[in-house]
Amino acid sequence: MSTLLIKNAKIVNEGKVFEGDILIENDFLKEISSSISAKSSNVKIIDAEGNYVIPGVIDDQVHFREPGLTHKANIESESKAAIAGGITSYIEMPNTNPQTTTIEALNNKFKIASESSYANYSFMFGGTNDNLEEILKVNPKEVAGLKLFLGSSTGNMLVDNPQVLEKIFSSTDMIISVHCEDEATIQSNLEIYKKEFGDDIPIKLHPYIRSEKACYISSSKAIELAKKTGARLHVFHLSTGIETKLFTNKIPLKDKKITSEVCIHHLYFSEEDYETKGTLIKWNPAVKTEKDREELWKALLDGRIDVLATDHAPHTLEEKKQIYTKAPSGGPLVQHALVAMLEAYHKEKISLEKIVEKMCHNPAILFQIEKRGFIREGYFADLVIVNLNKPWTVNKQNILYKCGWSPFEGTAFKSRVTHTILNGHVVYENSKIIPNKLGKRLTFIR
Structure with a gap:
């Protein structure tokens, strides 16, 4: 079992912003609370350092x-x-x-x-x-x-x-x-x-x-x-x-x-x-x-x-x-x-x-997508941590598109994505892609 704990986050979800921690077990959100303690040494901890956590886009x-x-x-x-x-x-x-x-x-x-x-x-x-x-x-x-x-x-x-x-x-x-x-x-x-x-x-x-x-x-x-x-x-x-x-x-x-x-x-x-x-x-x-x-x-x-x-x-x-x-x-x-x-x-x-x-x-x-789009216990752990005060500029060196260009080239943005978590796993961290193809096929409640 893989366990991930996000501490000290400002969580943006369902019309509210609140401070709290998020516990993830395997693919899913296990617990969302004001304070969660790691119950074993095998838990990976990410300190959000007061940055914002949103559901995956x-x-x-x-x-x-x-x-x-x-x-x-x-x-x-x-x-x-x-x-x-x-x-x-x-x-x-x-x-x-x-x-x-x-x-x-x-x-x-x-x-x-x-x-x-x-x-x-x-x-x-x-x-x-x-x-x-x-x-x-x-x-x-x-x-x-x-x-x-x-x-x-x-x-x-x-x-x-x-x-x-x-x-x-x-x-x-x-x-x-x-x-x-x-x-x-x-x-x-x-x-x-x-x-x-x-x-x-x-x-x-x-x-x-x-x-x-x-x-x-x-x-x-x-x-x-x-x-x-x-x-x-x-x-x-x-x-x-x-x-x-x-x-x-x-x-x-x-x-x-x-x-x-x-x-x-x-x-x-x-x-x-x-x-x-x-x-x-x-x-x-x-x-x-x-x-x-x-x-x-x-x-x-x-x-x-x-x-x-x-x-x-x-x-x-x-x-x-x-x-x-x-x-x-x-x-x-x-x-x-x-x-x-x-x-x-x-x-x-x-x-x-x-x-x-x-x-x-x-x-x-x-689209009636099953268990995604929200930060809810029991949902897939698709999350994004954003730092609203970490400026960067779009340039050829940091563009990841195969075509190698962007209409935003030369644009300075105040905010950046620091972490992306997909199905409970960190797949992007501090400008680096973690080389694991963990994408799942979306399912629908219809």
Whole structure:
């Protein structure tokens, strides 16, 4: 039996911050109390020294690029970066090669993760215009959910047949997570700017090509269809203020049928940053105006937005530095998401309790993940210790992504992750990865 005791912690959990100790036996949280004494010499003790302990972050949207796109990233490299950033569980997307649109492809990804993942894992099954038969074979108790691209992105998994969409929404009990951008609007906008600039369109025009209108048309249609069919809908990566008005904060999360997510980059950057960051902050949906960013923050804090995630989607620097029409959208974020949000805490934009709610508790509630996302006795011991006053700067030497770059390069953060504990074991300590692949497959209470 392995026993770990965390002493002198400020524990952030379920809307409270309190001082205490945490006893871990094997994979699980055994006891949480104001003071716990080691009962034998075999207990490993971590003195938190008054630093904060939070539940392990659950990231409900990542692209780890395996199989098929492993020159950009793979499950091993990106899960290492995740645990260095305090993310202990992730849900990975289906736009790999081959796409995760068959049971065979899904099982292959589970096999890869079981052998190589440093963090806990699950995958989303991908919907297409012609794979309903495969969708119906998926066991909702074994898979995080279904992902539909209602706007084209990396992997070209666009679902654009209205009859197929309604059939999918009507036929599955799985949570349907959607990327919402109206393709016709995007292509129309793109043609306007291509006529003026050719393929070398200024990056600052990206949010006008993948526009507010494109996002709103698609999001509102998806919500209308969910209401019509009774489907359980989760709208990924909101990027506009107008979309936030489509959601409610009047219902407890566990009872919501329609939920939403915002990503780090849409809260951190605005269109003003294109001048210095260029295509490094080219995402789909696009980073938009400062006003949109303010509205997203407001909706996150008042409960209309339920979950905060990364949409971690790495590409090589060579790929990203191409001209506009060739530069792919997406960027790496898992290593720096939590510290970016702690920077917002330092600026008094959000409380520690709210960060934990949106990044730890709510993903567990929304996806009905078993025994994770909270600091509770009997739950898996997924924990993160953060020092809020230990500054560091992001640079090439400390970036763990396989692609080797970050949109936060050169950024000085006030806080850092000092320890990550996964299933009761220390997997990251003082800037060092402990070389054990201890990630477990997530299970769901459904």
